[in-house]
Amino acid sequence: MAIDINEYNSKLKPTWCPGCGNFLIHMSLKKALSELNITPSQTYIAFDIGCNGNGADKINTYAFKGLHGRAIPLSAGLHLANRKFTVIADLGDGACFHEGLDHLIHAIRSNYDITIIIHNNQNFALTTGQATLTTDEEKPMYGLPDSKPERTLEPSEIILSANPSLYARGYSGDMQQMTELIKAGIQNKGCSVIEIMQLCPTYNEECTPQWFMQRIHKIEDTNRTLEEARKVGTITDESINTGIIYRNTQLKTFYELLENRKDTQTELVDEVKQYDVQKLFDQFK
Amino acid sequence: MPANRYCIKLGGESGQGINTLGILLSKAIKSIGYNIFSYREYPSLIKGGVASYQIDLASKYIASSSKSCHILVILDPEAVHEYLHSLNANGILLYDDKQVVFTQEEQDWIKQNNVHTIYLDSQTIAINAGGSPIMSNIVMTSFLWKLLGFNPEDLTNIVKEIFASKGDDVINKNILCLNAGYNASEFKNEYLQNTLIPEQLKQENSSKILTGNDAIALGAISAGVRAYYGYPMTPATTIFKYLGNTYKETGILIKQAESEITAVQMALGSMAMGTRALTATSGGGFDLMQETISCAGITETPLVIVLAQRIGAGTGVPTWTGSSDIHTAVKSGHGEFPKTVLCVSDVQSGYILIQQAFNIAEIYQIPVIVLTEKQIAESLFTVETLPQPLQIQRGTYDGESRYTITNTGISPRWIPSFDKKPYLNTSDEHNQNSQSTENAEEIKAMSDKRMQKHATLLSNLPEPTLYGDPNVPTVLVGCGSTKNPVIDAINEGMNIAYLHYEYIFPTKTQALMNLVSSGKRIIFVENNQTGELGKILTEASGYQFKEKVLKYDGRPLFLEDILNIQI
Incomplete structure (x- = not known):
């Protein structure tokens, strides 16, 4: 029995542009939580700044809308303090690959047991359409009438270079698949990166639902080497593969590798009390 | 001599x-x-x-x-x-x-x-x-x-x-x-x-010999700190060293983060989840943490940062001492929000003030900065015992809305739990129900509520302490490591008293102004170039220091520097 999805609704209605991919991403996240029977009070979402972050007060879970680019380290801190919570970092391609790129790489290599949802709409939309590293190289953008001089980078290359525990790609027009991918991310023990190719009818109007539908190709969830995953993950002019691209079930999480926490059953939140430091003090001579 | x-x-x-x-x-x-x-x-x-x-x-x-x-x-x-x-x-x-x-x-x-x-x-x-x-x-x-x-x-x-x-x-x-x-x-x-x-x-x-940073680490353990997030920077690094080398005994989670921004964000996240987490850094790393201090301010999330000072702007003189980040700490973070700055001077104060920092951070739901200096952080002090630890105070209480407007400015904050109502901490300006707002009245009301905590806290903080004979005509004023050569000079027989600030922001001024109005000669002593504490005290009291002893060559205030003051 899934939890009623209305449980996850706040009193406010979303404010995104008509046709924005965020509506269905937001809905898929709620649906994934409900289908996994994770209650609003068992969920903690760290929202970044950007159009996605405007969803923070539109969902009824524990949440923290913090700073631009910092949803990932904030999530890591939330998670390590109480691993019983389902912790999700929700951020855009600007936050993830520009302001906070270091956090993405280090979170993957640290392998915190969190789920990172990247809303990849190929631009900084909330500040009205600046280029990101996923923006098409030829495309004129805000303040860049002749397009950006920098090269485009492939998120899958960045993510796979750090050997993630799970990497999946969804499309904001396919709620059913997104829900399944987010569920897989939450259920995976380790750092799960879910990249969502997001419609942005205002600042990326060329990439219409039809444009995406011609290119989207769903792939199977099978064992792949990193090399195979790179091939499958590469976006070409003709095709964008969606589905679970890579899993590495061998990786231990950050917390599991902490020698001093191995035999501890409690969480850090349970342990705040006065500690007698006399023995430690006595070790000083 | x-x-x-x-x-x-x-x-x-x-x-x-x-x-x-x-x-x-x-x-x-x-x-x-x-x-x-x-x-x-x-x-x-x-x-x-x-x-x-x-x-x-x-x-x-x-x-x-x-x-x-x-x-x-x-x-x-x-x-x-x-x-x-x-x-x-x-x-x-x-x-x-x-x-x-x-x-x-x-x-x-x-x-x-x-x-x-x-x-x-x-x-x-x-x-x-x-x-x-x-x-x-x-x-x-x-x-x-x-x-x-x-x-x-x-x-x-x-x-x-x-x-x-x-x-x-x-x-x-x-x-x-x-x-x-x-x-x-x-x-x-x-x-x-x-x-x-x-x-x-x-x-x-x-007796034992230990450094000022050892004392801060011991105080943090005593206060129930369960996670330390750090990035190496002298002279803060030895806090990481001590907590790391004792982690098997204490069970504290240790994380060397990829940057100071990460370290402070992880601390913020862990504090929001309801444990106690610490991070420590020095000047440049502290600059990187300032956006998060501002975020802690508006989201009303408890946060404690140790700022171990060294001398100079930029890279400065990394392994030498000074207290040139007082102003940075007090003015840290964009926007207007309440915060507290405490100032460590020795082993005893390091042990106690870090505990106090966590209590204040949690009760008032504000960022707290604990200042120390290389001269305290890395020097060895002789101590017989540690003071009695402070009782842990968390200030949590249940409520309907996370940002409820109250007389004290302190809203309900409860530790996230499966059986409690979820809430949003938000760095957008917000109303009492955590909803983002651009409404003029709501912006003003929430700003006033937050700043009310500054007034509530100020009324609960102690005045600075006066050391030495209160009847002598000359009183030195300072904070941090200034205390140590001045007290030693008093013990050498120098005919002075000393007013020492541990709680430097928000700023108590009554004791200082009483000394001024009783006609004492006031001499201000600091280990920096522009008299940073003095500026904070002037801003709070209106009193202009006429006599200042300032040293900013990377060396500490030596005992002779105090004994040579003409009184």
């Missing part, structure tokens, strides 16, 4: 083991019943350059360094030129390298000041005694020990203790070298220093 203390300085090449030798000697001197205060000078590099280790010893508690020493032990020819002039008149220079060549100026200076120079071929003595060349340091130390007039058994005990993990062979060789150094024929009775050295305590000495 201070009368009630004796000062030893070791000088050598950086990376030559000066620090290890200094700690060994500090422990040995402490073990025979002295109070010591040890201070390091070293360059920001791993090998090469000169470094020193200075030990001041006294029968009473001291917490400051002297500017000049009675005896200088030189282990590297370059160091002699750097440190020769820090010797007192009639002092002793002990060196062990034939390559030491004094310039004409140095030869004249040695003569004029009646300095005794003693050359000891420590390496040959070590080898002849059956040790290795590196044990020349032990030869020098034991010869020094003899000059001081101390019993060789006491030094032997400490050597055994320090080298315990290295095995019997190393210990035995070191002891052979120790004895050879102690009995070296270069010794003459006229060199004996015992008339200059204060009397040692007669009772058994159970």
